[in-house]
Each structure stands twice: as C-alpha cells, then as structure tokens.
Amino acid sequence: MSDLPCIYDMSLVNEDSKLKQDIINGKALEVILILLSGSKTIKEISRELDIPSFSVQLYIKRLLDANLIKVIDTQVVDGKIEKTYDLASTDIEILNNLKNSYSKEDGKENIELSAMHFASMTREMIRNINKYKDKPYKVKAYFIKADQEKMKEFKKDLEELFEKYQKLENLDAEDTYGFISVLAPYKLK
Known part of the structure; x- marks a missing residue:
C-alpha cells in the first residue's frame, strides 16, 4: 500500500511545460485536424486516431485550455455525459469547401482524410x-x-x-x- 501515496502525490503530467510542445508536435495537432472536418466526440476522435479515449481526453483538455477548441454540445448517452467538440474559431479552415462537394456516401471519409493529411x-x-x-x-x-x-x-x-x-x-x-x-x-x- 505504500505505492498509493506516491501515486496520489505525484503529478503525472506537467501541463505547463508540455502544453505548447504537445499542441505543435503531438496528437493534439491531429485532433485539431480531425475537427477541421467537423464536430466530434472523444469516442469518435479516439476511433479515428486509434488511441485510447483517456489519451484523447488529455489532448482535449490541453486544447480547451489553449482556447483552440470548444464544447458545442453535451448529452447523456447510456448514462454517461458525452461532449461534442469543435474548433473555437471559424478562422481555421482547411479544405472546408470539400464538405459541400462530395456525395454523402464518400464525403465524410474524404473530408477527414484531407484534413488529417494536411x-x-x-x-x-x-x-x-x-x-x-x-x-x-x-x-x-x-x-x-x-x-x-x-x-x-x-x-x-x-x-x-x-x-x-x-x-x-x-x-x-x-x-x-x-x-x-x-x-x-x-x-x-
């Protein structure tokens, strides 16, 4: 049981020193690129990046703290709170005109691929x-x-x-x- 106090006392992530570096170099930038294709939940972002939801939550928190994204909807799904996130500014656009040019069948996939591969x-x-x-x-x-x-x-x-x-x-x-x-x-x- 001596491990528990150590876990409680230590800071697992030093947000101040990691924030700027991670937004530019880490998965946080990929989260921004995913959100360029439209609003998403943590579960959807997790699936697209193929990383665990708890990791996405860390990046979401950092992006919220940096005012780069915002919560646009909150719902209760299966007894759990689920938030939907979007870019904080409409002045971040990459290939947004593609949203209107693709058919419904192939549009979503093509938009997301375009944004993620920016x-x-x-x-x-x-x-x-x-x-x-x-x-x-x-x-x-x-x-x-x-x-x-x-x-x-x-x-x-x-x-x-x-x-x-x-x-x-x-x-x-x-x-x-x-x-x-x-x-x-x-x-x-």
Whole structure:
C-alpha cells in the first residue's frame, strides 16, 4: 500500500511545460485536424486516431485550455455525459469547401482524410517543386512585427485572395495546385 501515496502525490503530467510542445508536435495537432472536418466526440476522435479515449481526453483538455477548441454540445448517452467538440474559431479552415462537394456516401471519409493529411500534403507540395520546376510555384514565409489593426485589414485581403484562387478551379484541368496560408501571431523564444 505504500505505492498509493506516491501515486496520489505525484503529478503525472506537467501541463505547463508540455502544453505548447504537445499542441505543435503531438496528437493534439491531429485532433485539431480531425475537427477541421467537423464536430466530434472523444469516442469518435479516439476511433479515428486509434488511441485510447483517456489519451484523447488529455489532448482535449490541453486544447480547451489553449482556447483552440470548444464544447458545442453535451448529452447523456447510456448514462454517461458525452461532449461534442469543435474548433473555437471559424478562422481555421482547411479544405472546408470539400464538405459541400462530395456525395454523402464518400464525403465524410474524404473530408477527414484531407484534413488529417494536411501536414503531409504541405510537405509533399514542397517536395514536388523539384519534379515540376517548369510549373508555377511559390513558397514563402515572412515574419513581421505589425499592429493588430493592420493585420485585420490584411486578413480581409487574404480572404479575398482565397476567393479569387477558388474561382480558378477547372475540374477538367490535369494539374492540381495547393494554396496554403497561415496568418497568426508568433512569439520568438
């Protein structure tokens, strides 16, 4: 019985030191990518990631603490409380236009695959530049100090640019292009 006090006293997870690192590097990012395809419960996220529900609960707590996701529904299912989670902001979109373009039969699976593979798709886009040097491409990252109001104006410009890009779609074309944008505050360490 001497083990019990030790278990009660020790902190199994140091949330402060792990939070930032895990959101970027761990399964927490995969949870965000899953939620890009729509609202989910812990049970659904657990099934998609193929990890235990108690592990998903840890990531959900971290994402809630970071205000990246929110609870949108709470129900009692089989005598247990079941919460449904969604992204905290509508300004996080990846391939959301696919929600409307797929049929009901194959849509859910395709949307989830697209969202979950966002990071690998980005890497592949950059890797493919060498193979297709003769085709248009541009990869650029730039970090600036700027006023919040200026960034709000720029965000509107960026949304207009995305709309312009989406209007270029030609389903008969042979080439596929990806356009990825990330505008967010950044803090240097």
